[in-house]
Amino acid sequence: MSNFGFLELRLVNAYGVAFREARSAVGASAVLAAAREFPSLAEATADCSLVVGTASLGHRDPQTPLHRLERGARLMKRHAASSPRGIALLFGSEKFGLSNDELSHCHWLMRIPTRTEHESMNLGQAVAVCLYELSRDGRAPDHLAKTFHAAPSESLERITGALSGLLERSGYTNPKTAGSTELKTRRMIRRLGLSEQDADVWLGMLRQIRWKLGRDE
Amino acid sequence: MSNFGFLELRLVNAYGVAFREARSAVGASAVLAAAREFPSLAEATADCSLVVGTASLGHRDPQTPLHRLERGARLMKRHAASSPRGIALLFGSEKFGLSNDELSHCHWLMRIPTRTEHESMNLGQAVAVCLYELSRDGRAPDHLAKTFHAAPSESLERITGALSGLLERSGYTNPKTAGSTELKTRRMIRRLGLSEQDADVWLGMLRQIRWKLGRDE
Numbered sequence: 001m002s003n004f005g006f007l008e009l010r011l012v013n014a015y016g017v018a019f020r021e022a023r024s025a026v027g028a029s030a031v032l033a034a035a036r037e038f039p040s041l042a043e044a045t046a047d048c049s050l051v052v053g054t055a056s057l058g059h060r061d062p063q064t065p066l067h068r069l070e071r072g073a074r075l076m077k078r079h080a081a082s083s084p085r086g087i088a089l090l091f092g093s094e095k096f097g098l099s100n101d102e103l104s105h106c107h108w109l110m111r112i113p114t115r116t117e118h119e120s121m122n123l124g125q126a127v128a129v130c131l132y133e134l135s136r137d138g139r140a141p142d143h144l145a146k147t148f149h150a151a152p153s154e155s156l157e158r159i160t161g162a163l164s165g166l167l168e169r170s171g172y173t174n175p176k177t178a179g180s181t182e183l184k185t186r187r188m189i190r191r192l193g194l195s196e197q198d199a200d201v202w203l204g205m206l207r208q209i210r211w212k213l214g215r216d217e
Numbered sequence: 218m219s220n221f222g223f224l225e226l227r228l229v230n231a232y233g234v235a236f237r238e239a240r241s242a243v244g245a246s247a248v249l250a251a252a253r254e255f256p257s258l259a260e261a262t263a264d265c266s267l268v269v270g271t272a273s274l275g276h277r278d279p280q281t282p283l284h285r286l287e288r289g290a291r292l293m294k295r296h297a298a299s300s301p302r303g304i305a306l307l308f309g310s311e312k313f314g315l316s317n318d319e320l321s322h323c324h325w326l327m328r329i330p331t332r333t334e335h336e337s338m339n340l341g342q343a344v345a346v347c348l349y350e351l352s353r354d355g356r357a358p359d360h361l362a363k364t365f366h367a368a369p370s371e372s373l374e375r376i377t378g379a380l381s382g383l384l385e386r387s388g389y390t391n392p393k394t395a396g397s398t399e400l401k402t403r404r405m406i407r408r409l410g411l412s413e414q415d416a417d418v419w420l421g422m423l424r425q426i427r428w429k430l431g432r433d434e
Contacts (some may be wrong), residue, residue: 003331003338027335071359113353114220118244121220125345128338132346136330138355142288 002028004131009035010088011042041105042088049085051169052076053098053106054126056119059114065108070088072110089130094123151199160186160208219245221348226252229259229304258307258322260335266302270315270323271343273336282325289327290350306347311340368416376416377403377424386430 001009002212005028011019014037022032028096038044052072053064067075076087089105092098103109114121123130164182167173173181194202218226224247228236231254239249255261262268269289270281284292293304307323309315320326329346331338338346381399384390390398411419 002335003329003342005332018304027337068357069358070353081348110218112349113357115222120244122345124218124339125342128342129345129349131352132329132349136287136350138287140287140330142284158240160417189300 001127001130002031002129004135005133006131007031007034011035011037012041012044013039022150029109043097045105047086048081048088050079050087050201051077051090051106051115052064052108053089053090053103054092054130055098055103055109055111067108067110069110069112069130069133073105073130075108076134076178091123091127102181149196151194151196155199155203156189156194157186158173159194159203159206160189162203163189164209166210166213169210218344218348219248220345220354223348223351224248224251225303227259228252228254229261230256240329241296258319262305262307262322265305266300267293267296268307268323269304269305270307270312270320271309271347272315272320272326272328281320281323284327286327286329286347287349289325290347292325293351306351308344323328366371366413368411368413372413372416372420373406373411374403376420377406378409379427380406380418383430385424385429386427 001007009031019035045149055066060160068152077091080087087095098106110130112121112126141188162184164173164185167181168178218224236252236254246365271415293306297304307315307319309319315323329338329343342402377399380400381390384398384402385395
């Protein structure tokens with residue numbers, strides 16, 4: 001919950017011993033400390049304008065719409081954008097999930113699209129997956145990759161020249177087809193997708209080898 | 218892993234005791250039984266054409282591109298579509314994550330977009346979130362909701378009539394504004410978004426109340 005910024009935990013009919021002895025993950029103690037207990041689901045969700053239950057296909061009640069998580073999360077975000085009241089996302093016990101009575105409090109249900117051969121999920125993982133989907137942003141700019149600056153053509157050309165020289169000197173290049181070998185080399189270097197920094201390092205390496213080759217002759 | 222259909226687990230330098238005594242979640246024993254151990258990361262990933270590491274912002278190495286999970290998963294799917302060889306998704310130990318040496322084996326890195334205030338994630342939850350993102354399908358038809366058949370207008374009109382009759386009979390409707398009350402009622406009924414089945418139930422309830430009201434007079 002804390003990883004994805006969902007900070008309000010509500011517990012219904014919590015098993016006292018487990019709750020009191022629960023230790024939070026690193027950094028999430030605030031969520032656990034602020035958790036509130038309620039005697040009934042109706043009271044826990046009283047101030048929520050949308051109650052979404054999590055269920056497997058097996059729990060399906062034909063009277064309650066069941067959405068895949070991808071669509072369910074979209075519906076929840078749309079609701080949040082138009083309603084000032086909270087949304088409750090309801091998880092049942094690890095072993096039994098939500099009861100039919102609990103499911104009847106839900107406006108609709110949501111399921112994580114697992115393989116049908118293996119539907120039952122660990123509770124903590126199911127919560128993490130649902131909250132990730134709610135906070136994911138497919139259009140978020142990938143600014144984290146900004147440090148990658150592609151090398152300019154002049155750097156690539158210097159590498160091409162250095163490698164071509166090496167190939168000639170080492171006898172790799174057949175003098176009759178030297179022209180086509182250089183074109184091949186130029187294209188191969190382009191396909192490497194080098195960064196500016198990497199291009200400099202490669203050039204340094206090639207020049208050093210070339211120097212050594214010249215000296216040994 | 219089993220929930221999302223990723224069945225090939227490879228372990229590098231596994232802690233023997235923990236591995237031998239590991240018990241799989243319900244239904245996932247096949248994954249654990251088929252897990253293979255390797256003495257080094259190079260051997261574990263030898264047959265993979267793409268190695269993607271998972272890292273937090275703190276682990277960032279400016280030489281290795283770091284993508285958000287949303288974009289990283291897209292890149293992995295694109296790679297899988299064009300390459301017959303496998304893709305390795307690399308997770309470090311729960312406590313320390315991947316080492317710099319391990320990170321150097323990766324083509325690029327990926328991070329789950331957690332809040333910056335709380336980046337460190339439980340390993341099992343991080344794996345679940347990554348594999349969910351890889352298997353999620355935002356365009357998947359929401360066929361699970363197919364059981365919802367919206368009620369036809371004739372049903373809604375019958376409900377409107379029944380409720381209007383009840384409102385008149387109970388004295389709710391002011392005879393002078395009966396026309397506008399009926400319009401209001403009709404619109405309210407439409408906004409309920411009733412299913413075919415629910416419409417029948419509502420009609421039955423209203424008619425029963427109407428019958429009782431008539432009898433008591």
